[in-house]
Amino acid sequence: MKNNSDFKSYKKEIMGAAYNERLRLALSRAVKSFRANVKNALKKYPHTEKLADEVLEIKKKAIPQMEKLAQQAVAVIEENNGKGYIARTAEEALGIISDLVGTKKLIVKGKSMTSEEIGLREHLEEAGNEVYETDLGEFIIQKMGSRPMHILSPAIHVPREDVARLFSKIMGQEIAPDAEIADMVAAAREYLRDKYFRADIGISGANVVAAETGTLFIIENEGNIRLATSAPPVHIALVGMEKLVPSLSDAFKVSEVTWRYANYTIPSYVSMVSGPSKTGDIEKVTTYGAHGPREFHVIFLDGGRTRLAKYPLLRQALYCLRCGGCLYECPVFAVTAGHFGDKYFTGIGAVWAAIVNQDLEKAASLAYTCLTCGRCRQRCPVKIDVPEMIIELRKLLAEGEKE
């Protein structure tokens, strides 16, 4: 390795994680319940596997034309009185959002890996805003000053006893280590309740976007995103360009497959948002900002995605629905959680580090941490061949790129 100290400190980090009993306890509980849940979900809705094949075809077609789809979505969002943007880089996206937000604002946020990717929360906090993560897992992470360790369950590495201790500290009410999980959930609800209604801005991501209507599909169970995207007067959404698919019916398919493999048999909420809140009830005059947000802004982030789309094998990383299923099957992740990762985790994280973030040292550390055992591929609804990508990536790292 060129930068041996980087590799050494990475190795130290993952070994530290591997010997962390708390982490291992939390992960082993999670893996067990995930497998049982997905098994039941697929048994109950057996059409999902076929639908997943269709989704793979949709992604194969959508990824090479991300740019076109983004432009189409921006145009239709603007026709619908929202604002659409295409940000080439993370900095550009941060700039657009900073300009919209300004300073001294109260912001409620839904969980979004894309906003983690560009460090949005930290950026807004540094600009003097008060930002609340409202997803329970993300809220825990924010309050712990940690970083997400799983794409869907960011606090997957924190056992309940540790949550009780944390909540007791920040909420000024004692929660016993052996308290019911329901009590912890209730405490978070109470703590966040008024923030939604006092907030100036709500920020979310999206799981899928239908380009033809500019509709964001947002899957969740807690209801925090519903509140965060409808109570404040402004809704800003940050979405990776790889989330775009051509039609509404494509988006429905991608959504269903995503939630099923994410072990939400039936999610409580799927929000579809296509524009600002409006009414024509008085004299048929369209007026914006009825009960929901008056302003609706969608930022599509390229940030290296169109570059990645040009690699025939590695582009598979963009098919990822972020269901998180592969992570539960990775033997290394089972002991290290997100420490085996960068912006994204495990093998896909390695590809992301190399091509999207162009951090070759990090990419090499991750690429050679992959066992290439292939169990993730077994789980993946869109059959992303991680071992194949990793071998290809190692080739690029070892031999350089050949034109």
Added chain:
Amino acid sequence: MGSDLVPSGLKYLADNVITKQNILGVSKEQGARWARKLALPPAAETVFFAGCGYQFSPQLEVLMSLARGTDKSVIGSELPMRFARFQKKLGLNLPGIYSNALSSGAAVEVKPLEAAVKVLRKLGIQPGYLAENEPCCGATLYHAGLQSKFAENARKAYKTLKKAGVRQIIGVVPYCIHALKTLFPLFIDGYDIEVKHFLEIVAEKISLLKLRYPHPVRVTYHDPCQMVRYMNLVEEPRRILRSIEGVNLVEPEWTHGEWATCCGGGGGFETVFPELSEVLAVNRVNELLETKPNIIVTHCPGCIMQLKDGLRKLKVKNVEVLDLMEIVAAAMET
């Protein structure tokens, strides 16, 4: 050679493959020693491909225990691998250490290969064996990312095989067989050698064998990644085990077949992360122990090493790790 981004553990193995045609960089004669008393013909249309893994099991164990010892110390990562790379410069005699490991009774480790040949003969197949002329499949180069070196090695290996008149290969090491069967054709035009895995042949002809294990045993099977997720050999080992009288096959609840957990030794991983790899071995062994087996059966020299290490680490003494080839050979003799 290669880029600075390739971890030194893998570079060491790759250097050995390129210069000495085996992952350890020892003499080919040392590797071929196991077959001496079997008197296998040195040339034949169908040859038995022994590969590195089983031949060098004892040496690899020495290397890994060195690596794991150092990996835990403060000195840092991959040191033994660097030692190994610069063994001559440093005057460290690794081949000597390996030979000692061999003479200290560890030679029993090549039993799986002997067992495989016996089984094949019983099935009426008389394979040849190229011994010290057997080329290295170079799979390690491929996994390290050194693809042009792999391609170069593959073309050389193909030439060697053709020159020896080989038309069919029967092999046992999963990594080698996957390379010879699936990867070689990607880099060699008109590749015309038929490659079969030992277990395919045995499973096909299992009815010809009357198999009874010397005593009743509870057996669990660990699927090597390359076997199950690269070559799709899921049913074959199970069909074989089920046809042995006295063997009671018990499987972990979820992690078997295509869902089997990697032993922690995949793709040279153990040379880059010796210590983490041991943690993973312990995890896998724990999953397998839930079935309360007398024997953990598998079919990969890397997996065997890892699983043994996991058992040792857990201080479990009454469970054995055996290769499927050994089980079949033992069941044939009664």
